Amino acid sequence: MDAGFNEVIIRLKSIVGEKYVILEPDGYLYDETPEPIRPGASRDVVIVKPSNPQQISEILKLANRLRIPIFVRGGGTGLSGGAVPTRPGIILSMERLNRILEIDADNLMVVCEAGVTLRELLEAIDKIPGLSFPPHPGDESAQIGGLVVNNAGGARAVKYGVMRNYVVGIEAVLPTGEILQLGGKVIKNATGYDLLHLIVGCEGTLCVVTKVVLRLIPEPGATYTLVIPFNNPENAIKAVPEILRSGVVPLAIEYMDIDAIKAGEKVTGKRWPYRGGKAHLMVIIDGRSEDELIEKSELIEEAVKKHNALDVLVGTSRKEQRDILDIRSLIYEGLKDETIEVLDVSVPPASIAEYVKRCQEAADRIGITVLHFGHAGDGNVHQQILKSGLREEEWRKKYEEFKEFAFRVAGEFGGYITGEHGIGVVKKEDMRKTMPDKAIELMKAIKKVFDPNNILNPGKVVDVE
């Protein structure tokens, strides 16, 4: 930041207290976006750690008056560079808004501040018998505020939906400083436009979410994890709607190609329960009794056999299920150093097989390694693009070519470039590939309504400069 920097620091210290204004930015500059594609961070930043919405309001008013960019920082687990300070400014760290205010068992709701991590939330709910919070978008160090503004998903969304389905109340500070209460402990609300549902998915560019009310559900009971190998992706994907039409709604239906499984095995040192097969489904079901779980397993077996499943292996013990899940979960983690990017296009679920097939052919033609896995029940494909032992100049070119291809084909299927990772910085240039210009124009105008001086996460999602 230029002239007036010192004055800003003094003012910030007077708002949050001296010890909560930090000038050493290390640890606050990046998120989990793979290094090859992540945006460069400005080190010309000051980190400020407010403890309540009133302080945030003061900070935003100051920033709004002086036109200082604000970068909101949650758990830093994003994959699109949304938390990276791409220019000089203030990093607003939410870590001190970390109180779980109430677990309301009568309303089946939890009220918490935005800086509570998913892990903390799950641990607190675990202590209350009979209640459960289903969304689980991978990394448990993600903060609730981040999960909300990014409408986080995860594997269990097939049965239980994404964050949007659980958020009923939001407290947020507008870039102009007003503290806004939307929704609350109410399930249905038809009182005017639904600003709450606009804020869900805004990636922190419309306001700073400070508190949320989330719905809980009754404990769903025990789970079984089924591993179902196929000789080809087409059969695996065609089995998915067949499973859904059988009457069983699984928690998760995950697709993995054999290379992705092998990568997961290597990382975890664990063994996938089936050798062979080119494409696997991992299906998690829940039920209140063993009878129910067995009945559901049989219905799924019947469904997948119609599509030439090679076998159905049922993991029933905690350990078996944990091992399978670990292999699936750690594919990304284990290959992080080799990874250029993990695409997460969203296509119609029935089009996954054809989409994966065309992308696999393209990857072979281009000469780059791409692992295919993802949320088959939701049409959300994860494509982990690897450096493949190539020189940087080479993989950069091949990666660009592959990504271009993938986004174009996703568009041809009526899909979108991102199903859960969001636009952030890294996908901004690609947004027009699957989103009409007029829609982007409306988004920009809405951004201006909330943030007339473009101080909140400027340069992210939609560009209003």
Next chain:
Amino acid sequence: MDAGFNEVIIRLKSIVGEKYVILEPDGYLYDETPEPIRPGASRDVVIVKPSNPQQISEILKLANRLRIPIFVRGGGTGLSGGAVPTRPGIILSMERLNRILEIDADNLMVVCEAGVTLRELLEAIDKIPGLSFPPHPGDESAQIGGLVVNNAGGARAVKYGVMRNYVVGIEAVLPTGEILQLGGKVIKNATGYDLLHLIVGCEGTLCVVTKVVLRLIPEPGATYTLVIPFNNPENAIKAVPEILRSGVVPLAIEYMDIDAIKAGEKVTGKRWPYRGGKAHLMVIIDGRSEDELIEKSELIEEAVKKHNALDVLVGTSRKEQRDILDIRSLIYEGLKDETIEVLDVSVPPASIAEYVKRCQEAADRIGITVLHFGHAGDGNVHQQILKSGLREEEWRKKYEEFKEFAFRVAGEFGGYITGEHGIGVVKKEDMRKTMPDKAIELMKAIKKVFDPNNILNPGKVVDVE
């Protein structure tokens, strides 16, 4: 409309064809809003019946250029005067956009035009084995476009959610004439701000929805309908979270006071299965087998006995269940002539008992008859205010006093003035009672972004004049 009226008619005829421009407005002026509170309709209107989005685009461009108000008309089943032409203008009837374009069993989705009625949609889906569309907001002559823009709810929302949970794609025409495609056959989408979820709930004031993609679910199996009488409302309401925590998620948990039941009995000529009790719950559960239904019934019985339920009567046959549902469904219909308004405040579910108690006391004190029923599982209370045999001058005064009280108390509980009926015209003046000024200011600014000349349903929901 004033000068230029004839020219507008000629232009409209050239867009949709002579026979689809109607000058006789009867049958197009009102919706189901009770007569005592519904807004007056202007008869100085022309009805136009386009058959596709291109024609609607032409009509909107014309209206936008000449600043002519447009009133979109769906099934006319609204309860807030949202479809009433409150000033001279064009009534845009959606009745000819009535094609179900595709039932996509592989993606578990249906694509239909906005003018398809709920009845037509349900009939079409009924023919496809294994698929089902759960939302059922009462009147089946409602059109899908109306259900979407009003985020319709209904009783089954406890388990299956409201319209918002099913809409994945929208085609809409903006007031400035652009035809916009949002979402599609995709379940997850994180590509920019979620305009689709802003349009859900906009009550037709941001754009004209012309086509939607809705998710379907696997057929949920058979149902049982439980009638559970209590000696007082507090016990009935306290039993609701107990039911939910038992692990059973019913389709519906409806609350009815004994007067509401008696009204329903009178209208239908049918007999409620239990005599006595002051407050009843009607609980609908679903399951894939009789064993599952019996198990769930037993869990519910166990839960409600903790709160002094007088009995649990289980309707298992189609006829028994139909009779119970009819009595619940026709409370409003049967007392229509005596009804002033049906309020539908939304409060935290656990506060319903206290809310109902305070409102009942107020009704007694004021001297006006109010029937209490509604979606207890969702905290959405329906309060049918009757003329109570009073002179108009009297009931108008008492109704205003009661409504004022009810909205204030709803606000004290952190609730909102409407959970599903929407603002329309009739609740516009009351909106500020539970919605902060700043939120309304943002809504107005968003309205201007979409509709700079305020032609679309002007004077509804938010006022931008």
